[in-house]
Amino acid sequence: MDNSLMPKVKLSESVGWSESGGRRWINVFKDYIPHVKIGSSVRYNNESVTVLRMIKKLSESGLTQKEILKVFHDKGIPKTNEDLDSIVKSFYMSTGDIPPQREIMLPFLKIISDGKTYTANHITKELTKFFNLTEEQRTRSYENSKDSIFITRIRQVRYSLKNSNYIDEVSQSTYQITKEGLILLNDDRSEVQDEIEEMEEVVDPFDVIVDKVDEIRKDLAKAIIQKVKQTHWRKLEHIIVELLMAMGYGDGKITGKTNDGGIDGIIKEDKLGLDNIYLQAKRWDNAVGRELVQSFSGALDDMGAKKGVFITTSYFTKHAIEYAERLQSKKIVLINGVTLANLMIDYNIGVTLKEKFIVKKIDFSYFEED
Known part of the structure; x- marks a missing residue:
């Protein structure tokens, strides 16, 4: 075996990530990180390390996994530190005054910390007030997209909190804090930050599907x-x-x-x-x-x-x-x-159906009492 090749654990350590943390990032960016298949095993090289370091730097600069994936898809992998700096600068010019996902999580929980149920619309309005955002900041969209940056980040926060059992969707787009969520609010600050960093890495599978469908269409x-x-x-x-x-x-x-x-x-x-x-x-x-x-x-x-x-x-x-x-x-x-x-x-001109996928969601009205 080539001694210059390394397993996933070694690749994670080489950029300063723990095994579990690095594994999650490597799995998400597997299409962009160079690798070699040896039988049933996957091995990585120095070029893999360079790409993963780029990803880590972008993450530390405030970009979420989804935002980094979009950058890679639209502009390719940055080749130099100058390319990396240009991406970060461009990102902050468009999003720097809009709170990142990690800063939204605790305020989101605090808004619903009284244990009552709140609609997604109400929570968004309260978060807009909390961060003192203008209408332009609230509605600003990503480049070449109609999606509001702020709303997209709230949606990602909502999924992460729900996935970690800190909030519960009690009815359609209506949320309530859980016992675990209340405990998190009262946890030690460092422990809370560690948990937020882990939640930030959680990606909604539906968003992944939408992105992939868009990529296939392009x-x-x-x-x-x-x-x-x-x-x-x-x-x-x-x-x-x-x-x-x-x-x-x-x-x-x-x-x-x-x-x-x-x-x-x-x-x-x-x-x-x-x-x-x-x-x-x-x-x-x-x-x-x-x-x-x-x-x-x-x-x-x-x-x-x-x-x-x-x-x-x-x-x-x-x-x-x-x-x-x-x-x-x-x-x-x-x-x-x-x-x-x-x-x-x-309009189905010159194309044919290859595969059809149906994604279903819970029907809350079905479980309501008559």
């Missing part, structure tokens, strides 16, 4: 775009007409390349064809500029049309988007490759 969208680019241009025309029809825009047809003036397809919004949508498709790798959109607009004018959809497998330049937005006499919708792929997924 990979599928990339594969669809590449596949569409490899097809004959006439296939793309059929795809866009089929897609618009699946979206409920009426009957459609391909116009062909003989004398279409830049029009590749027509969708009839009504049975008599009194109002039509004209389509153009570009199977391109390069950006689609203003000139092409302007040319499509001219083709619509020649047809006396007021509605058009321009679809490309690549993307539109800023000037092309601004031109389409400024049009007054007609409406041209621009659909880039990423949007096209996602619409094809949503």
Whole structure:
């Protein structure tokens, strides 16, 4: 066996984590930590140590496991200390004035420490007051996401406290502190901090599923775009007409390349064809500029049309988007490759069902007395 390889215990110790603590982090980040399989065993090397140290530094800087996973997924693993510092700086610029998960846990318990039941909405309002957050801070979202940072962290805290039996969900989104929760509030400060650090590492499996589904969808969208680019241009025309029809825009047809003036397809919004949508498709790798959109607009004018959809497998330049937005006499919708792929997924064009998972939750109303 290569002496430079080490087991999981040794990897944990090399970055200053206990065996149990390191094991949890390594399991969560197993897809990002380099490893070697030797029979049924998994071994790690110096590169594994470097990556795990990066993860530990990000954790010590205040990022949760979920936030670190998102950074790795969106931007990749930081290669240098400068990359690491840039991530931390960017993180604090967007979240630095919003309390991290570890700081929310005790206030959450104190708000419900009288033993009464409280709704999630009430607890959120009280936590907002406790941390004196502005409306902007309360609603601020992660980059490229609609999820509120503060609400997401409260949700993670709620799961961790519930998973550790410090709170109980007595009815739908309604919580009550448990005896264990009251004991925790009165524990020695150092013991409380140790417990909070352990709870902070707990990740809601449902959040993991959602993240993985999103990751699978993004990979599928990339594969669809590449596949569409490899097809004959006439296939793309059929795809866009089929897609618009699946979206409920009426009957459609391909116009062909003989004398279409830049029009590749027509969708009839009504049975008599009194109002039509004209389509153009570009199977391109390069950006689609203003000139092409302007040319499509001219083709619509020649047809006396007021509605058009321009679809490309690549993307539109800023000037092309601004031109389409400024049009007054007609409406041209621009659909880039990423949007096209996602619409094809949503409306089952060129995709098939691989597997279907159903996640269930408790129905509290079933257990209520009539």
